[in-house]
Every structure is written in C-alpha cells, then in structure tokens.
Amino acid sequence: MPEKNTQRGANTVARQPARFKLIDTVRKEEISLDGLQPTQGLTSIDVSPLRPTFQMNAFDPAYKSTSMGLSSKTFIDGEQGILTHGGYRIEDLTDNSNFMEVTYLLREGELPTATQLADFKQDIGENANVPPEVRDYIKSSNPKAKPMATLAAAVSTLAANTNDENPHHIIGQMSTIVANLIRRQQGKEAFLPSNPDLDFAENFLRMAFADDNGHYDANPAIVEAMDKLLILHADHEQNASTTNVRNTRSAGSTMAECIAAGVNTLSGPLHGGANQAVLEQLEMLATADTFLPLETRIERIIARAKDKDDDFRLMGFGHRVYKNRDPRAMVLKKFVDSVLAELDVDDPRLETARRVEKAAAKDEYFTSRGLYPNVDFYSGIIMSALELEPRQFTMIFAAGRVAGWEAQAEELNRDKMAIARPRQTYVGPTERPYIAIEQRGEHNGGPALEEPKELNQS
Numbered sequence: 001m002p003e004k005n006t007q008r009g010a011n012t013v014a015r016q017p018a019r020f021k022l023i024d025t026v027r028k029e030e031i032s033l034d035g036l037q038p039t040q041g042l043t044s045i046d047v048s049p050l051r052p053t054f055q056m057n058a059f060d061p062a063y064k065s066t067s068m069g070l071s072s073k074t075f076i077d078g079e080q081g082i083l084t085h086g087g088y089r090i091e092d093l094t095d096n097s098n099f100m101e102v103t104y105l106l107r108e109g110e111l112p113t114a115t116q117l118a119d120f121k122q123d124i125g126e127n128a129n130v131p132p133e134v135r136d137y138i139k140s141s142n143p144k145a146k147p148m149a150t151l152a153a154a155v156s157t158l159a160a161n162t163n164d165e166n167p168h169h170i171i172g173q174m175s176t177i178v179a180n181l182i183r184r185q186q187g188k189e190a191f192l193p194s195n196p197d198l199d200f201a202e203n204f205l206r207m208a209f210a211d212d213n214g215h216y217d218a219n220p221a222i223v224e225a226m227d228k229l230l231i232l233h234a235d236h237e238q239n240a241s242t243t244n245v246r247n248t249r250s251a252g253s254t255m256a257e258c259i260a261a262g263v264n265t266l267s268g269p270l271h272g273g274a275n276q277a278v279l280e281q282l283e284m285l286a287t288a289d290t291f292l293p294l295e296t297r298i299e300r301i302i303a304r305a306k307d308k309d310d311d312f313r314l315m316g317f318g319h320r321v322y323k324n325r326d327p328r329a330m331v332l333k334k335f336v337d338s339v340l341a342e343l344d345v346d347d348p349r350l351e352t353a354r355r356v357e358k359a360a361a362k363d364e365y366f367t368s369r370g371l372y373p374n375v376d377f378y379s380g381i382i383m384s385a386l387e388l389e390p391r392q393f394t395m396i397f398a399a400g401r402v403a404g405w406e407a408q409a410e411e412l413n414r415d416k417m418a419i420a421r422p423r424q425t426y427v428g429p430t431e432r433p434y435i436a437i438e439q440r441g442e443h444n445g446g447p448a449l450e451e452p453k454e455l456n457q458s
C-alpha cells in the first residue's frame, strides 16, 4: 500500500491512497477513498471527497464513528482503559507530575524543562487576574444561582472586557473566576486576586477558601488532592465540550468566547454535570426509604437504571469511549481513601458508592454494555472532603478542562482548520407554494409541488 503523508500544521498523518472501495449499487459506480493511519488507534476513512466528488454525504448522528480532525494532544483506548497525554499515561502523570506541567505538555506536546516550567507558571500566575467588570459581576452574582451558568456568564464577561491576546492566560483567569465564585456562593465577602508566588493548586484553594482577610492555612494533602483533580480533568479527546470549543474557535471567536461555549456544554448532566448527580444519587440512597436495608435500596436503583421505561440512569456509570474501566475512575478510587484518611473525614457515601459499583459489576446489564464507573463516580466524594458543595463540582471540572480546551483550540488554529460546518440528511417537506391564510381554510399548509421549481440561476 503506497503511503504518503498529509500535513496539517504540526500534525502529520500517513495517507493510504485508494485503500477503500465503496460500490454504489444504484449508480453502478465504484467510489475510491483513502485511509488515514494514526500513530495509535483506529484507521480513519477519509470521506471528505464524498460530497465534492460523489455528491453524497456521510451520515453519523452524534459523530459516534466520526473523526473530526487530526489531534496530537490526548489518546484514549476505550477497550483497554488507557488514557495518555502526549504519550504519557494518566497514572504516571497523576503520580509524578502536576497540573501546570500537564498544562504545558498539552499545549507544547513535550514535558517542559525546569526553566520552561518556571517561566510558564510565572506567566500563568502573573496573568491570572481578571478585569474589574468580571470581579464586579462575581461580587454581584446571585449566590443561589446555578453555578455553571454563572461561570459561563463570568467567562463571557471576561470575553467582553479583555484584549489579552495570549490565549493560555485563560487558564489562570479561569481559576481566579471559579475560586471567587466558590467564595461568593459560600457566603464570603472579599474577592481575592491571584497570588503568582503560590503554586497553582494552592493559589486556587487560597482564593476559594481563605477568610476575608486572605488568611489560609494550606493543608498539603488538600493541595495535592486539588492538583490531582485538575490533572484528571484536564483533557479527554473530542468530548462534547471540547468539540464545541473547537467549533467555536474554527469560527474565529476569541479564546474566552470559546471557553464560555465549553462551560455551557460541560454543565450538562450527561457530561460534566454527572459528578453532582452522583452525589445526589448517593444522598438519595442514604436518606430515602431508610426502613429498607441499604442492599435493597441499591438493588432498587440498579433495577431502575435497567428499566427502559424509566429515564433514571446510574450516574457516574458508562462512557461513550471507555467500554471497560475509565483509568481516571481507577486513580480516583485508589486516591479517595488516602484523601479522606489524611483529612480525617469519614464519608459513608464512599462505602455506598463501593457497594453500588460492586452490585453493577455483577449485573449482566452493565457488564454486557461495558458500563463501569467513569471519572465522575468517585470525584465528588473527594471534592466534598475539600469542602466543596455538590453544585460546585462541575466548576472544578471546568477549572481543569480549560487546559485541554485551550490546547485543542490552539491546535485547531495552528492547523488552520476550516470553519466547522457539518451537513445534514433532510427529511422535511419538499418544495411547495405559499398559500395565503384566507385560502387555507382548516389546513395549515399546501400540497408539495410535483416538480420543485428550478432556482433562477442568473
């Protein structure tokens, strides 16, 4: 198979000309399509010639079998439960790295030297403060309002009031915004600016939890837990929110505008909002029908999750890509014990979560569909131990994911991808003449034209 390379910016892929043949049995023609050979993962069929060359579309609702472009940031093997950033396993990164280093890796594709990391941290720390309009918005925001919608509004206020052309500065600005929204929602008065002399996670925790005089005694166990949470949420290929960030970037929007789009998508309960929903489900198990043994209550929610007539889902379970274990859930499951022990927190919901996981692991409905705990199943218990409210969990997810959103959006920019504009398979009414309301009688539309009128091409 003759191979040649296709180059998009810094990304290269091996192209296998005419590897695939498609037979159109109606038009009696053979369509020849190239293969694209990734460095890891499944081969792609380049269907981009379908429309210009063969006047046809590819149909793939929710893009379940569609590669939206070249990327070198993150790789997931859903069958093996493997997640790598720039080739490094997530387990190695959470054991040995830190969020600023992983952020650098996502942006640049290589781990930094000590000097590069120091310079990068300094640049992020010194540019993490936000315009006064954002501060005023946060200080006046309704503390009872939905946190993720409030976060999206704060990021849009940043977009409206910044001329900062360095897209990666949004990573520090996001931590300042999220931390001060946490303060506001937990009843604190002062807005605390970023302190570039502190490490990223400690700076974030201090802004979020210091008293109104700025005093905060950093517990190393909490700082380590927050840094790991940010790493585990940093990037994850083309998930729904990253796809929307990239789509928005492809239209030429600013980074803050792109991040606001990502925040709104991430807030959905099927996506980043699941961590809060997991805690709500564990709370429900702990408080509803307590006259029944816990085992029975767990059996009941498992039965509801399997019932096709019930919209109930076992939150924190299942994944579009992982059909085996989500490595992030495994890291969190291992890590939650040490965090709770370090903080001397006894959270009964952890034992309940373990028993739910065990019950599902024995149930063919879950195992046959590859439904196992995902990143959201254990993360909330750790976030609770860090004194975050369940409604604030997804903001922490966003504070980590902003690293991946920014890196992926800049990759798209560098690769000069055209504006994202998918096609459709139209199934609506064919062309028909307008009928004045007086002629309509009891009908609200007219019959279709036998032959649609040719558009006037002049």
Ligand code: SDX
Pocket: 235, 236, 238, 239, 240, 269, 270, 271, 272, 274, 305, 306, 312, 313, 314, 315, 316, 317, 318, 319, 320, 321, 369, 371, 374, 375, 376
């Ligand atoms: C994140 O994409 C990413 O990478 C996302 C993310 C990231 O880092 O960005 O990993 C973060 O969003 C994690 C997912 C968090 N969401 C949840 O925990 C919500 C609960 N999970 C589900 O809603 C679901 O599993 C999804 C949304 C995560 C995945 O949905 P898919 O891929 O569209 O799978 P599906 O809905 O087609 O399910 C396949 C089958 C169906 O049953 P059948 O039609 O085969 O009979 O599995 C069933 C589903 O009904 N199913 C579940 C289930 N998840 C799937 N049944 C009960 N409970 C569940 N949680």
